[in-house]
Amino acid sequence: MPSLQALKRSARYELIRAGLEGTALALNFGLPLTNPQRGVIFALHHVDPESPANWAPNAWLSITPTFLEQAIEVCKEEGLIPIALEDLPERLADPQDTRRYVCFTLDDGYRDNARFAAPVFQRHAVPYTIFITSGFVERTRSIxxxxxxxxxxxxxxxxxxxxxxxxxxxxxxxxxxxxxxxxxxxxxxxxxxxxxxxxxxxxxxxxxxxxxxxxTEHLTMNARELAELAADPLAHFGAHTLTHANLTKVDDKRLETEMVQSAARVGGYVGAKPTTFAYPYGYASAVGAREIAAARQAGFVAAVTTRPGLLSETSGKAATALPRVSLNGFYQRKRYVRALLSGLPFRLRQT
Ligand SMILES: [Zn+2]
Known part of the structure; x- marks a missing residue:
């Protein structure tokens, strides 16, 4: 018997898929993209041509290089300008700037990012940011x-x-x-x-x-591989804590250590101290007001959650609580990316 949780999850996926299909259909009929957005930050994990079985645990974390390429194409067709995440807050804060941007981010430092994602980003001259958990790099923390x-x-x-x-x-x-x-x-x-x-x-x-x-050793990049990837001018790196802890469950001292020391370590691997941060897990029960303030205190110019949503006029004022849109293994269709960029699926979720 599938667990109740599995059933609920598959029902939710179907609902999301229906929402994306509905939005894609509406866009086909000429529904304009008129909302005053400032763009989107995409969240990725694995990029690998070999897709895991759809039912397998964690399958949603993996997309193919082909889908990544399609997502980049859609963004360009929609007029979004690819920039590095670290440059985003300044652009959002500029009242004269009304352009829309896209940032690609990849969490956890998986080895396939260098092998399969980097060549796609290079082909399209798109900057990307990889969030590194130093406990994975140093093989002291299991995933x-x-x-x-x-x-x-x-x-x-x-x-x-x-x-x-x-x-x-x-x-x-x-x-x-x-x-x-x-x-x-x-x-x-x-x-x-x-x-x-x-x-x-x-x-x-x-x-x-x-x-x-x-x-951990099999899946994630070590310090040498990170240093090699850092030679790519499009590659940027952010901190993703020492241990990938749910930060809402740690005390103030460890919260600070997880942020500040992981940034220092990432700086050691890639030669430049990161100015961006991704909260482990990133959802509401892993990021609260205390964590958002701590990221600002730690000196990050941008910190990303996995709270779904597009960037808005006000995102620049909350640069350590930025929303992201997941590019998800279950929804690898060009028309779904276009639907996500319309912002409609997120407004539907809130109603
Ligand atoms: Zn992560």
Missing amino acids: WWKTAQDLVMRTDDVDLSTFGIDTRVNIEQRAERVALFDRLANAVNDAENEDTAIARLDSLAAAHGIDPLAI
Whole structure:
């Protein structure tokens, strides 16, 4: 049986897809893009020609280079000007400037960004910003959603006793794998202490022959690769904390350390201290007023959330709480990008 969470999720995806299709259709019939927007910041994770199975955990995090290319084409057709995120706040703050901009950002520092995304950005002369978690670069921090993914995809029988929730679960069926992934994800997301929950997940994985830090090593760029990529004048780098913690759950001291020290470390890898920041997870329960103020205090000129929305006239005044639009593995259609740029799907969500 698919979990209730999985069912709800697929219903939500269908609803979003219907919204995007409806908007695309309306645009075809000549609905004008008249809202006074200032553009968009796109959020990406993996860019890889090999798409994961649609039902697989984390599948939404991966888009193909072809879709990235299409998204860039749509932005250019719509007259958006590609710029680096670090240059955006100044442009938004200029009252004389009414142009619309597009910024491409990629979170977590995955190796496929250099291999598959960078060549697309280079072909189109589009700047891009990659947000780096130094604990991933230094292979000291596991990527828990990947650990959980490996665990449910590579084993059939999981002993949850070390995790303290159950004894054994048999997960031969696809839906059961998704349900177990959701359960593990909830255990991390709902934990008061995220570090403890991740440590538990890591030892659960280890007990099933999975090495969580080997996954980090396999998926993310190390310091040498980052230095190589930094030679690309279009490549920019931002901080994404030391440990990819949900910042709303850490104390003031650690909040500051996660921001300031990760910026220093990224500066060490790429030769220039970053002025931009992405909140881990980025959704409402991971970014609050305290975190937004801390990012400003830490000296970032721009900090991005994953709160969906386009840039507006007022975005410049809230430069450490910028919305982003996810380029998502489930909606890889040119017409969907055009629909997102209209801003209509976000207004529909709010009603
Ligand atoms: Zn992230």
